Amino acid sequence: MRLSADALAGKVPLAWRAFATVVLLSLALLALVQQRASILQTGAEVRLRTVPVDPRDLFRGDYVVFAYEIGTVDAGNASGFRRGEQVYVTLKPGPDGFVRAESVSREKPAPVAGATVIAGRVTSTSACARAEDGRLDCSGGRRRLGVSYGIESYFVPQGQGVAIERTEKARIEVVAAVSPSGDAAIKRLLIDGKPVHSEPPY
Amino acid sequence: MLTGSYRKRLDADLTRWVGAGYLETQAADAIRRDVAREDGGFRLPALLGLFGGLLIAASVAAFVAANWEAIPRLTKLGLIVAGIAATFALAWRLQKSGSSGGAEAASTCGVLIYGAGLALVGQMYHLPQDWPGGALLLALGALVAGLLMRSNGALAIAFVAIVAWSGGRWSEAEAGPHPGFLVLYLPALWIALSRQNRMVHHLAVLAAAFWLGTLPGHWYFGSFNYGLLAYGLAVSAAFVAMGALALDRGQPALLTACLPWGLMGFVVALNVELFRILEAPESQAGRAFPLVFQAYAVAALLVLLLAAIARERRFAWPLAAGLACALLVPAVFWSGVAAGIVGKVAVASLILLSAMALVVAGGAGGVRRLLLAGSLLFGVAILVLLWRTIGTLLDQSLFFLVAGVVLIAVAAGARRLFALLNPPPAREAM
Numbered sequence: 001m002r003l004s005a006d007a008l009a010g011k012v013p014l015a016w017r018a019f020a021t022v023v024l025l026s027l028a029l030l031a032l033v034q035q036r037a038s039i040l041q042t043g044a045e046v047r048l049r050t051v052p053v054d055p056r057d058l059f060r061g062d063y064v065v066f067a068y069e070i071g072t073v074d075a076g077n078a079s080g081f082r083r084g085e086q087v088y089v090t091l092k093p094g095p096d097g098f099v100r101a102e103s104v105s106r107e108k109p110a111p112v113a114g115a116t117v118i119a120g121r122v123t124s125t126s127a128c129a130r131a132e133d134g135r136l137d138c139s140g141g142r143r144r145l146g147v148s149y150g151i152e153s154y155f156v157p158q159g160q161g162v163a164i165e166r167t168e169k170a171r172i173e174v175v176a177a178v179s180p181s182g183d184a185a186i187k188r189l190l191i192d193g194k195p196v197h198s199e200p201p202y
Numbered sequence: 203m204l205t206g207s208y209r210k211r212l213d214a215d216l217t218r219w220v221g222a223g224y225l226e227t228q229a230a231d232a233i234r235r236d237v238a239r240e241d242g243g244f245r246l247p248a249l250l251g252l253f254g255g256l257l258i259a260a261s262v263a264a265f266v267a268a269n270w271e272a273i274p275r276l277t278k279l280g281l282i283v284a285g286i287a288a289t290f291a292l293a294w295r296l297q298k299s300g301s302s303g304g305a306e307a308a309s310t311c312g313v314l315i316y317g318a319g320l321a322l323v324g325q326m327y328h329l330p331q332d333w334p335g336g337a338l339l340l341a342l343g344a345l346v347a348g349l350l351m352r353s354n355g356a357l358a359i360a361f362v363a364i365v366a367w368s369g370g371r372w373s374e375a376e377a378g379p380h381p382g383f384l385v386l387y388l389p390a391l392w393i394a395l396s397r398q399n400r401m402v403h404h405l406a407v408l409a410a411a412f413w414l415g416t417l418p419g420h421w422y423f424g425s426f427n428y429g430l431l432a433y434g435l436a437v438s439a440a441f442v443a444m445g446a447l448a449l450d451r452g453q454p455a456l457l458t459a460c461l462p463w464g465l466m467g468f469v470v471a472l473n474v475e476l477f478r479i480l481e482a483p484e485s486q487a488g489r490a491f492p493l494v495f496q497a498y499a500v501a502a503l504l505v506l507l508l509a510a511i512a513r514e515r516r517f518a519w520p521l522a523a524g525l526a527c528a529l530l531v532p533a534v535f536w537s538g539v540a541a542g543i544v545g546k547v548a549v550a551s552l553i554l555l556s557a558m559a560l561v562v563a564g565g566a567g568g569v570r571r572l573l574l575a576g577s578l579l580f581g582v583a584i585l586v587l588l589w590r591t592i593g594t595l596l597d598q599s600l601f602f603l604v605a606g607v608v609l610i611a612v613a614a615g616a617r618r619l620f621a622l623l624n625p626p627p628a629r630e631a632m
Contacts, residue, residue, distance in 0.1 A: 004396035009349050017350040018294035021309075025316045025343045026283045029323055032339070033279065036327040084374055150330035186328050199328070202276050 037201040039185040043177030044116050046091055046099045050172050064154045066174060070101040070118075071152075073145045081106075081122050081145055088182055089147060091116045098173075104145060108182065119182030120147040151176050151184050154197075209237055248303025252355075255289075255311035262318045275326050282319035286312055293351055309347055310355030316343045317359075334370030337363045341386055345393070354399040360390050361405040365412050376420045383413050395456050403459035411441070411463055418493055428478070429490045431471055432532035436497035438467030439525045443504035446521055449569065450512045465575040468528065472553050473582050475531050479546040480590045490536060501529060517567025524559025524576075527552045547601065553583050554605060558612075 009017065049069045073089055075081060081104075088108045091099040092115045099116065103109075109117060124146035151174070175188040189197040216230040262285065273281075289312035297305035317340045323329070324336065341363035348357035368383040387409060394406045414437050422430055441464025448457035505525045512518030531552050539545030560576025563569070587598070 005349055005393040006352055006396040009352065012350075014294055014297055018290045021312070021347050021350045022287045022290045024346050025286050025312075025319075028339055028343055029279070029282065029316070029319050032320070032323050032329075033327065036329065083376070148330070151328070153330060154328050155325045200275075 033202075035183075036185055039179045039183050040177050040187055040199055040201045043179040043183075043185065043187075045187060046116050046118070046176050046178055047093070047097055048174045048176055049098050050174050066152050066154060068149075068152075068174070070099065070149075071147060073101045073104045073147050075104055075145050081125055083122055083125060085122045086119060087122055087145070087147060088117050088119055089149075091118055091178075104147070116178050117182055118149055118178050118184050120149040122146065123148050149176075149184050151186050154186055154189065212237060248301065248307060251304050252307040252310070255307045256314075259311050259314035259318065262315055265318075278322060278326065279319075282315065282322060285315045286319065289315060290347075290351065293353075297351075305351070306353055306355055309351040309353035310359070312351075313340075313344045313347045313353070313356045313359050316340070316347075334367045334374070337367035337370060338386075341367055345386065345390055348390070349393050354397055354402050357390065357394060357397065357399075357402050358405050360386075361394075361402070361409045364390060365409050368413065368416075372416050372420065378419045379413065379416045387413065391456075395454055398455065400459070403456045404463075406456055407441075407459045407463055411437070411467075418491070422491075427491075428532075428535065429494050431474055432490060433494045433497050434467055435471040435475070435528060435532060436494065436501040438464045438471055439529055440464070440497070440501040440504050442468055443501070443508045443522070443525060446518065446563075446569075446572075447504070447508050447512060450508075450514055450518060450567075461569075462571055465571060469575050469579050469582075472528055472531065472556065472579060473586075475535070475549065476553055476583055476586050478535070479549050480586070490532075494532075498529065501525070505529070514567055517563050517569070520559045520566065521563035521572065524556040524563065527556040527559065531556075543597070547597075550583070550587055550601070551605075554580065557583060558609065 050066045090102045092102045094100045173190040176184045177187045178184045219225040293305045293308035344356045344360035364386045368380045372380045441460040445461025509522035557580035564572030
């Protein structure tokens with residue numbers, strides 16, 4: 001079959017094919033790296049409050065899962081959000097320096113001074129809000145969405161995950177970088193205000 | 203395609219023929235040597251190399267899991283890229299020196315290192331847990347390696363990754379079929395068509411079966427509907443028809459892999475339909491959604507095609523008849539008569555007919571799988587019918603008597619019947 005894949009590929013010498021394979025595969029990896037690095041380098045910084053839980057991921061080593069205050073967003077009067085839908089959440093810093101979720105929308109809102117827009121995906125359409133002391137408030141009433149932003153997992157050296165998990169929630173703070181397109185990455189991890197982990201771009 | 207079991211069977215046959223005087227001992231030995239040479243004793247080094255490569259890939263994966271902070275990130279990345287370059291360079295060297303098995307192992311190892319690299323980057327940069335996205339990147343890389351390096355292992359990994367990606371997106375969306383699947387699957391299928399590796403063939407067929415399974419949509423899996431069963435039956439029948447046609451025409455080899463999986467689905471679906479007539483509430487007519495009709499149309503078309511263009515008619519026609527009988531079974535349920543005794547007899551007869559047709563086709567064509575599937579279906583059907591009496595015991599006895607008489611009549615006239623369906627080769631104008 002002259003139209004078969006192998007016949008067409010066979011027209012190119014093996015050395016070139018092997019070289020092309022290596023280049024393409026490496027480029028895929030490096031593109032993944034660059035996408036993350038650009039967020040860390042050029043993104044706007046926001047301070048986030050967290051609640052960590054520490055599971056074990058067999059394929060990616062020890063990692064910590066963070067849940068954020070901004071993970072539950074008040075949808076107000078807007079309705080019709082579905083699971084898996086991409087949404088944009090506007091964040092404004094509160095009086096204590098931590099950002100709070102102000103509003104959520106399906107389209108990217110126009111940039112406003114002092115506010116950062118972060119992109120996320122709806123994980124649940126009936127989430128419970130978290131009160132100041134961390135208790136869940138499921139009194140219903142207003143519509144609340146659970147949203148994930150891609151910064152919910154953080155890898156730590158083996159064994160240090162438990163230490164972070166055992167730290168009281170109030171003492172952990174995450175500083176994330178948010179790019180103009182809304183992608184976010186964790187930039188710094190602080191406990192008691194002191195930097196514990198810092199992510200360089202490369 | 204020579205396999206170990208063929209060699210053993212040939213060996214036994216040769217011994218028998220030499221004993222019967224059809225063949226000289228020297229000729230038999232020459233045949234044995236020829237078969238052994240084609241089979242290749244070169245497999246052992248390649249096999250050992252493959253396992254060695256897998257161990258190396260496992261060590262890289264463990265390295266990832268250890269999360270060794272001491273090495274700077276860029277160095278870790280560099281190591282991964284160097285690993286990929288090294289394995290594909292090795293594959294190139296091995297291919298040049300004639301060891302294609304070794305090149306195959308090296309290419310597969312390269313793709314596995316690339317996969318580990320993806321996981322490593324995910325860990326280094328705290329990427330969100332999007333394993334379908336990771337599966338997509340792995341599938342793309344594996345396809346590139348599978349095409350450019352002619353690696354079957356890489357192609358196999360690609361099929362698995364495509365299914366993982368598509369399955370992940372499908373269950374995330376909880377909606378209809380994932381259209382992106384075809385974007386990657388069709389190129390992979392095109393590459394697999396020119397390969398002889400059976401594992402690749404089976405994976406390609408299974409991946410297609412997976413996607414066809416997602417077509418009804420996520421909502422149907424929440425609440426089972428007998429329309430799904432009819433859909434499954436139609437798809438299985440289509441697979442059997444395609445596989446049989448490919449077997450009959452001799453190519454493409456990939457489509458012949460449809461036969462075993464189609465038969466499995468076929469036998470399971472028919473047995474469930476048989477169980478249905480035993481319970482009154484289950485015998486009610488179900489709902490047939492549009493997809494079922496489309497699947498039926500395709501299956502009917504393929505069955506007709508099988509009957510029309512197959513070369514060995516005494517294999518194809520019984521098989522086509524059997525598939526047609528089976529496709530009628532859901533129709534009996536939809537007409538609503540299955541609740542009554544007439545409908546139950548109709549369903550049971552159709553299933554037994556279908557089983558017998560499979561056995562006949564398998565016997566006539568020398569396809570053991572068909573023989574096995576037909577016998578299995580027949581056996582289970584008889585057992586089920588014996589276990590639960592439909593109607594009265596006298597009805598049951600009459601039913602079995604009629605079935606038995608019909609079969610014996612067919613056996614008696616079988617030779618003439620087969621001669622009718624397939625004239626001797628001398629008279630066939632090709």
